[in-house]
Amino acid sequence: MKSITSRTNPEIKHLASLHTKKHRTKHSQFIAEGIRACSTLIKHGHMPYALYITERNLPAAQAIVDDSQIVLVGDHVMEKLSTATTPSGVVGLFSIPKSPSPDQLANGLVLARIADPGNTGTLMRTAAALNAKSVVLIEGADPWSPKVVQASAGTIGMLTIFQWSWEQLIAHKGNKKLHALIVSGGKTPQKLPWENALLVVGSEAHGISQEWVDASDETVTLPMPGGTESFNAAVAGSIALYLASIKATPTR
Numbered sequence: 001m002k003s004i005t006s007r008t009n010p011e012i013k014h015l016a017s018l019h020t021k022k023h024r025t026k027h028s029q030f031i032a033e034g035i036r037a038c039s040t041l042i043k044h045g046h047m048p049y050a051l052y053i054t055e056r057n058l059p060a061a062q063a064i065v066d067d068s069q070i071v072l073v074g075d076h077v078m079e080k081l082s083t084a085t086t087p088s089g090v091v092g093l094f095s096i097p098k099s100p101s102p103d104q105l106a107n108g109l110v111l112a113r114i115a116d117p118g119n120t121g122t123l124m125r126t127a128a129a130l131n132a133k134s135v136v137l138i139e140g141a142d143p144w145s146p147k148v149v150q151a152s153a154g155t156i157g158m159l160t161i162f163q164w165s166w167e168q169l170i171a172h173k174g175n176k177k178l179h180a181l182i183v184s185g186g187k188t189p190q191k192l193p194w195e196n197a198l199l200v201v202g203s204e205a206h207g208i209s210q211e212w213v214d215a216s217d218e219t220v221t222l223p224m225p226g227g228t229e230s231f232n233a234a235v236a237g238s239i240a241l242y243l244a245s246i247k248a249t250p251t252r
Helices: 010-017 021-027 035-043 055-062 075-081 117-129 146-151 166-172 210-215 233-248
Strands: 002-004 029-033 050-053 070-073 090-095 108-112 134-138 160-163 177-181 197-202 218-220
Touching: 010 075, 021 029, 029 035, 029 146, 035 055, 035 090, 050 055, 050 075, 055 070, 055 090, 070 075, 108 117, 108 233, 117 134, 117 146, 117 233, 134 166, 166 210, 177 210, 177 233, 197 233
Parallel strands: 002 070, 050 070, 108 134, 108 197, 134 160, 177 197, 177 218
Antiparallel strands: 029 090, 050 090
């Protein structure tokens, strides 16, 4: 298997450049950090160009890819590849999927101006866990940034990702209903039909713009008997999506 020891190696410099959206877009590539994220992506059909690993991670890497796809690097090289404060020792290089066609839009989430990569990745992970197939991102975090991919634990590979404007969502949603999650005044999730709907979640700081709320078909509010002002965006979206999935799934 291949080994790289220099931080100035062109291959290493290329991977490090993928920390930025500009270069991810230019090369249609992204990196995933950690054996868990990489193995989840691989399990769902996203094969890496290569896995860059430190020697202690060799057995774990050999369990998911052939030796020909493994590149051994030193700890000092891994520090350049990783965006984490404490590198996991595993970085995979993957291709960004092509933009899906609008007819692939299925039930799921709309993330409206959610800029925090941790919240974005967490909501993707929830969507994947609850079998929500689509995630639409509007003016928020880049879904292929290392922090989003890591927060999703690689489950981004189980989802169909759309990067649209609000106008494109309205134009392409077809007969799907938009249910906007708001702090107060909406219906509880149990009172809405979810069989053909998308849950719209806004940023923690600003929520969903009033214009977009008005353009939605329904509004949803989570009761908060403890009297707090609001939930974290990822928590609120996850709870609402869970309640929606229970409502939409027929009992056996």
